[in-house]
Amino acid sequence: MMSSLNRMNTRIIPFSFSYHEPTSLEEALSLLSKLGADGKILAGGTDLIVKMKARQAEPRHIINIKKIKELRYITVDEDKIRIGALATWRDLEKSSHIISRIPSLLDAASVMGGVQIRNMATIAGNICNASPAADSAPPFLVHGARVKAMSEKGARFVPIDSFFIAPGKTALMPEEMVVEIEIPLPPPSSSSAFLKLARTSMDLAKVSAAAYLKVDGGTIEEARVALGAVAPKPIRAPSVEKELIGKPATEETFKNASKHVVKDISPIDDIRSTASYRKKTSPYLVTDALLTALSRIGGEKR
Amino acid sequence: MIIKFRLDGRDVSVEVEPNELLLNVLRDKLGVKAPKYSCGIGECGACTVLLDGEPVLSCLTLAVDANGREVTTASGIKGEEAEMLMKAFAEEGAVQCGFCTPGMFVMSYALLHEKKRPTEEEIREYLRGNLCRCTGYVNIVRGIEKVVEMGGKK
Ligand SMILES: Cc1cc2nc3c(=O)[nH]c(=O)nc-3n(C[C@H](O)[C@H](O)[C@H](O)COP(=O)(O)OP(=O)(O)OC[C@H]3O[C@@H](n4cnc5c(N)ncnc54)[C@H](O)[C@@H]3O)c2cc1C
Ligand code: FES
Ligand code: FES
Numbered sequence: 001m002m003s004s005l006n007r008m009n010t011r012i013i014p015f016s017f018s019y020h021e022p023t024s025l026e027e028a029l030s031l032l033s034k035l036g037a038d039g040k041i042l043a044g045g046t047d048l049i050v051k052m053k054a055r056q057a058e059p060r061h062i063i064n065i066k067k068i069k070e071l072r073y074i075t076v077d078e079d080k081i082r083i084g085a086l087a088t089w090r091d092l093e094k095s096s097h098i099i100s101r102i103p104s105l106l107d108a109a110s111v112m113g114g115v116q117i118r119n120m121a122t123i124a125g126n127i128c129n130a131s132p133a134a135d136s137a138p139p140f141l142v143h144g145a146r147v148k149a150m151s152e153k154g155a156r157f158v159p160i161d162s163f164f165i166a167p168g169k170t171a172l173m174p175e176e177m178v179v180e181i182e183i184p185l186p187p188p189s190s191s192s193a194f195l196k197l198a199r200t201s202m203d204l205a206k207v208s209a210a211a212y213l214k215v216d217g218g219t220i221e222e223a224r225v226a227l228g229a230v231a232p233k234p235i236r237a238p239s240v241e242k243e244l245i246g247k248p249a250t251e252e253t254f255k256n257a258s259k260h261v262v263k264d265i266s267p268i269d270d271i272r273s274t275a276s277y278r279k280k281t282s283p284y285l286v287t288d289a290l291l292t293a294l295s296r297i298g299g300e301k302r
Numbered sequence: 303m304i305i306k307f308r309l310d311g312r313d314v315s316v317e318v319e320p321n322e323l324l325l326n327v328l329r330d331k332l333g334v335k336a337p338k339y340s341c342g343i344g345e346c347g348a349c350t351v352l353l354d355g356e357p358v359l360s361c362l363t364l365a366v367d368a369n370g371r372e373v374t375t376a377s378g379i380k381g382e383e384a385e386m387l388m389k390a391f392a393e394e395g396a397v398q399c400g401f402c403t404p405g406m407f408v409m410s411y412a413l414l415h416e417k418k419r420p421t422e423e424e425i426r427e428y429l430r431g432n433l434c435r436c437t438g439y440v441n442i443v444r445g446i447e448k449v450v451e452m453g454g455k456k
């Protein structure tokens with residue numbers, strides 16, 4: 001990415017496109033079905049405009065969805081939290097009374113970008129952009145979120161585990177858009193945490209990890225671990241999870257289980273880090289995320 | 303297309319193409335030079351403006367997105383608090399080459415509107431999207447702290 005950024009003039013978007021500004025969901029879906037792969041949704045633009053300046057994306061039609069006001073919400077139902085497609089990272093921070101039920105997602109919001117980026121960028125855009133380093137991905141993976149995708153034909157739910165396909169590629173069809181992300185409300189005696197290693201707090205992750213634990217009488221009942229920036233997409237770490245379930249919730253268990261993470265990851269060298277650094281740090285980050293999650297269970301403070 | 307919006311307290315209308323960015327339209331078509339072009343990719347904060355009162359990056363905002371809204375640049379921020387900030391920035395040496403200053407100023411103003419008495423940590427946190435290659439940030443943080451202190455005495 002760096003080389004193409006160096007070659008470009010970041011002052012302008014170097015090509016023209018048609019611009020659409022639907023004011024209702026129906027209008028947006030009808031545009032998507034008409035334009036298919038030629039149409040690209042614009043939400044906060046913090047990924048898309050950067051890519052367009054670098055000609056890494058050259059859509060012929062831009063569908064700006066920001067006028068569809070009813071897509072901007074964060075609400076809690078009896079059994080789940082629902083995040084609308086236009087909810088921004090700052091909306092998330094400001095809904096901390098709701099999102100505190102999903103601690104790892106709040107962790108991600110506090111280390112994501114600067115204030116201006118968080119004001120502009122949407123959570124849905126973060127997962128649709130499908131960067132292996134997307135900060136919301138590990139929290140969504142460990143909390144078993146599902147994505148509500150819609151087209152003119154109707155809605156379907158995609159479990160987050162099968163939403164990411166490859167760098168920049170999701171399970172969405174060209175005529176579909178994300179309208180909502182659902183997160184089940186976690187049970188009592190559970191908690192989660194997200195940590196990332198990055199050059200500065202507003203940079204994309206070199207490695208990131210989220211952990212979710214449910215503990216009963218000192219024994220780990222449920223465990224889910226996910227990582228970012230160590231594979232072509234954000235991933236779960238089943239080898240670690242297997243070593244946690246049924247064991248006592250102790251630092252020793254966490255350390256032993258975390259070692260197995262190398263079986264689940266396939267990191268590469270890129271502009272942010274190296275494969276070897278990522279392999280070495282992943283187990284420690286996973287252990288720390290597990291310890292932080294554990295310390296939060298039962299309202300205990302870190 | 304022709305877009306219309308409030309810019310620093312006046313109504314403007316200007317013809318733009320969909321691929322034009324708010325930053326360039328402000329600087330090149332409307333002659334408002336406060337927001338600066340530096341990285342163009344969201345990393346530095348020099349182009350920060352308020353859009354309906356919220357800080358955003360004008361280098362990543364399509365000009366058409368400003369249609370019907372309110373854009374405030376560093377030039378449009380006026381009043382007692384702005385005067386205090388400018389004075390404190392000058393006294394504390396928060397401005398050296400000045401290139402980051404319009405962005406820093408807009409952010410400082412937005413911060414003081416969100417939080418009356420931010421701590422040093424909160425100030426640094428709020429400014430983390432704004433780069434300064436001259437001051438080492440210390441003098442900028444002191445400038446804001448000075449305004450916070452003065453506000454506290456009133
Ligand atoms: C300076 C800077 C710092 C950043 N720091 C971080 C960071 O720390 N962590 C991090 O994870 N990311 C970071 N990012 C990346 C980016 O800000 C996030 O990924 C952001 O959440 C993207 O949201 P957006 O609304 O801006 O998406 P857009 O740029 O509008 O869209 C991104 C992609 O998703 C598609 N899309 C958007 N919404 C929908 C929808 N509802 N349905 C279908 N497709 C959709 C678009 O077509 C596009 O392909 C940073 C970016 C910049 C410029
Ligand atoms: S010029 Fe907009 S963030 Fe640097
Ligand atoms: S004063 Fe020179 S960049 Fe900040």
